[in-house]
Amino acid sequence: MKETSPLNLYKFLPQTNCGDCGEQTCMAFAAGLINRERTVEECKPLFDEKKQKKYAKKLAKLRDVIAPEVALVYIGTGDKQVKVGGEDVMYRHQMTFFNKPPFAYDVTDSMNEADLVERVKLIDTWKKFYIGNWEEIEMVAVRSVTGDADKFAKCVKKVVENTDKPLILCSFDPKVLKAGLEVCAEKRPLIYAATKENWKEVAQLAYDYKVPVTLRAPFDLDGLVSMVLTFKEMGINDLVLDPGTAPNGEKLQETLQNFIKLRRAAVEESQKDFSYPVMALPINAWMTTDDPVRGAYWESVISAAFVCRGADIMVRHSIEPHSVMPDMHMRFNIYTDPRTPVQVKPGLNKVGKPNEDSPIFLTTNFALTYYTVESDLGSNDIDCYLLAVNTDGIGVQASVAGGQLTPSKIKDAFAEAEVDFAKTSHKSFILPGMAAKFSGELDDLYKYEVKALVGPEDSGRIPGWMEKQWPPKK
Numbered sequence: 468m469k470e471t472s473p474l475n476l477y478k479f480l481p482q483t484n485c486g487d488c489g490e491q492t493c494m495a496f497a498a499g500l501i502n503r504e505r506t507v508e509e510c511k512p513l514f515d516e517k518k519q520k521k522y523a524k525k526l527a528k529l530r531d532v533i534a535p536e537v538a539l540v541y542i543g544t545g546d547k548q549v550k551v552g553g554e555d556v557m558y559r560h561q562m563t564f565f566n567k568p569p570f571a572y573d574v575t576d577s578m579n580e581a582d583l584v585e586r587v588k589l590i591d592t593w594k595k596f597y598i599g600n601w602e603e604i605e606m607v608a609v610r611s612v613t614g615d616a617d618k619f620a621k622c623v624k625k626v627v628e629n630t631d632k633p634l635i636l637c638s639f640d641p642k643v644l645k646a647g648l649e650v651c652a653e654k655r656p657l658i659y660a661a662t663k664e665n666w667k668e669v670a671q672l673a674y675d676y677k678v679p680v681t682l683r684a685p686f687d688l689d690g691l692v693s694m695v696l697t698f699k700e701m702g703i704n705d706l707v708l709d710p711g712t713a714p715n716g717e718k719l720q721e722t723l724q725n726f727i728k729l730r731r732a733a734v735e736e737s738q739k740d741f742s743y744p745v746m747a748l749p750i751n752a753w754m755t756t757d758d759p760v761r762g763a764y765w766e767s768v769i770s771a772a773f774v775c776r777g778a779d780i781m782v783r784h785s786i787e788p789h790s791v792m793p794d795m796h797m798r799f800n801i802y803t804d805p806r807t808p809v810q811v812k813p814g815l816n817k818v819g820k821p822n823e824d825s826p827i828f829l830t831t832n833f834a835l836t837y838y839t840v841e842s843d844l845g846s847n848d849i850d851c852y853l854l855a856v857n858t859d860g861i862g863v864q865a866s867v868a869g870g871q872l873t874p875s876k877i878k879d880a881f882a883e884a885e886v887d888f889a890k891t892s893h894k895s896f897i898l899p900g901m902a903a904k905f906s907g908e909l910d911d912l913y914k915y916e917v918k919a920l921v922g923p924e925d926s927g928r929i930p931g932w933m934e935k936q937w938p939p940k941k
C-alpha cells in the first residue's frame with residue numbers, strides 16, 4: 468500500500484459520511500482500509516450503478532493506492548483458503564506483516580494408500596494451542612515422484628477425499644499436472660511449476676483451469692522476470708515465484724540474498740515484475756542427509772530463516788513436533804501485529820474445578836502473561852479463578868508503571884465480572900507480586916471487607932506460595 472495516512476485515502480472516498488459501511492465517517496473507514504480491517508467493496512456508494520460515472524475515477528485510484536506492494540494470491544476455496552503475499556514492508560517493525568507463510572506438507576504418489584491417508588489425516592488434524600491461538604498446518608503439497616499421470620490423479624483424489632486444505636500440485640510434467648487439475652481444479656490449487664522448459668504448456672493449464680501458478684527459475688532472477696512478463700502478457704496474474712532454495716553452503720547464502728532482493732524490489736522499489744509472493748522449499752534440507760533427526764533439524768533451521776527473510780509460502784516434509792513447533796512459534800511471533808499487543812478477552816475464567824474455597828488470582832489481559840499464569844496454575848492442579856483485567860494488552864509490570872492497572876480498575880474488573888466475595892470462604896483475592904503496592908489502597912477501597920493478598924512476582928512460584936500462604940490466616 469503506497470499510502471499510510473487516512474487523510475490521503477479519504478480524498479478517494481465519497482466523503483458523504485453516509486454511514487452505510489457501519490462507520491460514522493469516511494475518515495474512520497479510510498483508517499480501516501489502511502489497517503486492512505475494511506475492504507473497498509464495503510463502501511457501497513462507490514459501487515452504486517447510478518453514481519458509477521461520478522465515482523469511477525476515485526474507485527480506480529483507490530484500488531491502485533491500497534493494493535499491497537507484494538501481490539496477494541489466493542489458494543484454495545472456502546474457509547480453508549490461504550492468502551499468500553500481500554505484504555507492504557521489508558521489516559515487521561515498519562508496520563506489520565499481514566499473511567503468515569502457509570506451511571504445505573508433502574505427500575507423494577508413490578505412497579501406498581494406507582500411508583497416504585494416514586499422513587493426510589495427520590496434516591489435516593495437526594493443531595497446537597499457542598498464546599490463545601490454534602496453530603495449524605495450512606496446506607498439502609502433492610508431489611509426483613513416479614511421473615505417472617494416472618497415479619498422480621489417483622493420489623490427488625485420495626488427498627481431496629481426506630482433507631479440504633488447499634493443495635499444491637507438484638510436477639514439471641504438464642501432462643501430470645493436467646491429470647491432477649482434472650481431479651481438483653475447482654478447489655483452486657497452486658500448480659508447481661512452470662520452468663524454462665515447460666512454461667508454454669503450464670501457462671496454458673493455468674489459463675484454462677484458472678488456477679495460480681508457480682514460476683521456477685533457480686538462481687536466475689532475470690530468467691524469473693522474463694517468465695513473469697510472459698505470463699502477465701497472457702493475462703495470468705496469480706503468480707508465485709520460486710527463485711530456488713539451496714539447503715546449504717554458499718548457495719544457501721545466495722538463496723537468502725535472492726529472497727531479500729525480491730522483497731526489496733517489490734516493497735522499496737515498486738518493481739511490479741518482482742511484486743509476487745515467493746516460495747521457499749525447506750524440504751530441500753533432505754537433499755543433504757538421510758538421517759531423520761538431522762534432516763528434521765536442518766529443515767526447521769532453514770524454515771526459521773525464511774520466515775524472517777520474506778518467504779510467503781513454504782513446502783516442508785518433517786512433521787515431527789520437534790521440527791514443526793519451533794517454526795510455528797517463530798512464525799506466530801513474526802506475524803503478530805507489533806502495533807497491538809496480543810490480548811485475551813478480559814473477564815473471569817475458571818482453571819480446573821474451583822469452588823467457594825478456591826483462590827482468586829488476577830493478572831492482565833496481555834496474552835503472553837495470561838497464558839503463562841494459566842498454564843502454571845493448570846499444570847500444578849490448582850483449582851482456582853483467574854481474572855484478566857483489561858490493560859489494553861499490556862503486561863503487569865508495565866501496566867502498573869503506566870497506569871493501565873490501578874486499584875480502582877481492579878475493583879471495577881471484579882465488579883464487572885460479578886465476583887461476590889461474600890460467597891467465598893476466604894473473602895480475598897491474590898495480586899501479582901509486581902502489583903504489591905496496590906495492596907493497601909485496595910484494602911481501603913474494599914473497606915477491609917475483602918483482603919488483597921500479595922502473590923509471588925513469578926507465577927511459577929505460585930505452588931510454593933500456596934503451601935505457605937493458602938488458605939489465608941483469619
Ligand code: SF4
Pocket residue numbers: 480481482483484485486487488489490491492493494496497509510511512513
Ligand atoms: S459507506 Fe463510503 S461514503 Fe458512506 S461513510 Fe462509509 S466510506 Fe463514507
